[in-house]
Amino acid sequence: MPAVHPLDTPLFLTRGARSVIGPAKEAAAHAGTMSTLQITDGRVLLPDMSVETGDVLVNQDSGDIVAVGDVETGDETLNADGCLIMPGLVNAHTHAAMSLLRGYADDKPLDAWLREDIWPAEASLTPEDVRAGTELALLEFIESGVTSFADMYFHEPEVVDAVADAGLRARLGHGVVTVGKDEADAVADNEESLAFAREYDGAADGRVKTAYMPHSLTTVDEALLREFTAEAREAGVPLHFHANETRDEVDPIVEERGMRPLAYADDLGMLTDEDFVAHGVHSDASEIELLAERGTAVVHCPASNMKLASGAAPVQAYREAGATVALGTDGAASNNDLDVFDEMRDAAMLGKLAAEDASAVPAEAAVDMATRGGADALGFDAGRIEPGANADLAVVDFSATHLTPVHDYVSHLAYAARGSDVRHTVCDGRVLMRDREVETLDADAVRARAADAAANLD
Numbered sequence: 001m002p003a004v005h006p007l008d009t010p011l012f013l014t015r016g017a018r019s020v021i022g023p024a025k026e027a028a029a030h031a032g033t034m035s036t037l038q039i040t041d042g043r044v045l046l047p048d049m050s051v052e053t054g055d056v057l058v059n060q061d062s063g064d065i066v067a068v069g070d071v072e073t074g075d076e077t078l079n080a081d082g083c084l085i086m087p088g089l090v091n092a093h094t095h096a097a098m099s100l101l102r103g104y105a106d107d108k109p110l111d112a113w114l115r116e117d118i119w120p121a122e123a124s125l126t127p128e129d130v131r132a133g134t135e136l137a138l139l140e141f142i143e144s145g146v147t148s149f150a151d152m153y154f155h156e157p158e159v160v161d162a163v164a165d166a167g168l169r170a171r172l173g174h175g176v177v178t179v180g181k182d183e184a185d186a187v188a189d190n191e192e193s194l195a196f197a198r199e200y201d202g203a204a205d206g207r208v209k210t211a212y213m214p215h216s217l218t219t220v221d222e223a224l225l226r227e228f229t230a231e232a233r234e235a236g237v238p239l240h241f242h243a244n245e246t247r248d249e250v251d252p253i254v255e256e257r258g259m260r261p262l263a264y265a266d267d268l269g270m271l272t273d274e275d276f277v278a279h280g281v282h283s284d285a286s287e288i289e290l291l292a293e294r295g296t297a298v299v300h301c302p303a304s305n306m307k308l309a310s311g312a313a314p315v316q317a318y319r320e321a322g323a324t325v326a327l328g329t330d331g332a333a334s335n336n337d338l339d340v341f342d343e344m345r346d347a348a349m350l351g352k353l354a355a356e357d358a359s360a361v362p363a364e365a366a367v368d369m370a371t372r373g374g375a376d377a378l379g380f381d382a383g384r385i386e387p388g389a390n391a392d393l394a395v396v397d398f399s400a401t402h403l404t405p406v407h408d409y410v411s412h413l414a415y416a417a418r419g420s421d422v423r424h425t426v427c428d429g430r431v432l433m434r435d436r437e438v439e440t441l442d443a444d445a446v447r448a449r450a451a452d453a454a455a456n457l458d
């Protein structure tokens with residue numbers, strides 16, 4: 001049989017076919033009233049996971065996708081020859097500044113790792129450290145096609161500034177821990193989280209959205225969770241928290257309260273369709289149903305869950321129940337990178353192992369969780385290549401040895417591609433990385449500042 005490279009084969013050719021475009025935007029594009037970016041000569045991953053030959057036209061003023069297929073010439077072009085244009089990846093749970101703690105403490109379970117190593121190190125992090133660590137993470141995101149993320153940390157206004165400069169999209173929150181604090185400090189920590197959420201929502205030209213972020217159901221006092229969740233609801237602020245990550249976290253709640261942790265969260269009003277929880281490893285059937293019923297998304301963090309030996313989340317069961325499932329790296333200290341391509345592969349592999357079923361969490365599911373699922377969890381109109389959606393895109397070069405041959409693009413995205421295969425990254429219609437050169441950050445300076453900050457850690 002002759003070897004025909006799929007990149008040389010016209011798949012579902014749409015050249016000459018009508019483009020999918022809204023009439024108002026088409027008129028504006030023709031009238032030359034908006035500046036446009038045309039991503040040319042590539043193939044496009046469509047929302048139904050099919051791949052078509054065609055271009056993507058982006059309105060750089062609104063940051064939206066204008067057309068897909070056979071499009072008008074743009075004011076600016078981005079060459080995607082030999083590439084797949086896919087929705088930008090979404091890292092739906094991380095602690096960006098923990099990039100400074102990459103490799104700082106390994107090979108321990110969550111509780112010992114946090115108490116013996118991570119929390120003591122974090123106690124001396126300054127706002128400047130958080131800025132340096134966050135910028136390092138954002139550089140890694142852009143270099144690996146991540147266009148949006150959710151961050152829970154402290155000194156979070158620094159994260160807002162870093163996101164504004166780097167050009168990414170994010171859902172940000174100040175993480176609250178009240179264990180070990182006196183009443184006044186515990187209240188102040190919650191107030192800071194809510195005040196941050198109120199003040200910074202809509203920052204960075206609307207690319208930053210916020211949330212009230214209690215760390216978990218066991219590290220924040222019940223009365224404060226109840227009080228501040230109610231305040232968050234009144235202010236229209238969503239919630240994000242760690243839930244059901246380890247057995248050591250779940251068992252005491254069940255013993256002390258006689259109810260499952262997510263039933264307890266529900267009783268506190270913490271589960272709505274705006275909220276999203278991280279991990280959900282040790283959820284039983286009733287909790288899986290509850291999340292699906294409430295529309296609360298769950299962010300699966302397979303690498304962190306494996307490294308800390310927390311367990312394997314029931315991802316296939318969540319998806320079968322109709323819950324929204326996203327992917328997250330967690331912090332770089334428990335991963336130890338921020339590459340969402342790794343997360344897709346890990347989610348598919350671990351999902352099969354957990355379900356003892358090789359057909360569980362197929363490639364399409366992994367890609368869906370890293371794109372549409374992530375955007376839905378974070379409340380962004382992104383995660384799909386369609387007119388009207390945010391132009392958050394990753395252009396993946398399929399010419400590498402480890403991506404040859406191409407029988408199936410989606411299979412390669414889930415199982416074989418790496419962050420370093422991303423050639424261009426676009427967020428909100430702006431090119432953040434072109435031909436692997438990051439345009440919004442000085443990569444050498446970012447790495448140097450982060451290395452300095454890490455060298456000065458206690």
Ligand SMILES: CSC[C@H]1O[C@@H](n2cnc3c(O)ncnc32)[C@H](O)[C@@H]1O
Nearest residue numbers: 095118152153154175176215242331
């Ligand atoms: C109070 S800001 C967020 C807080 O979370 C810590 N953290 C990092 N990884 C995890 C994890 O897997 N489970 C729970 N908490 C985690 C981080 O170090 C910050 O202190």
Ligand SMILES: [Zn+2]
Nearest residue numbers: 242278330331
């Ligand atoms: Zn976390």
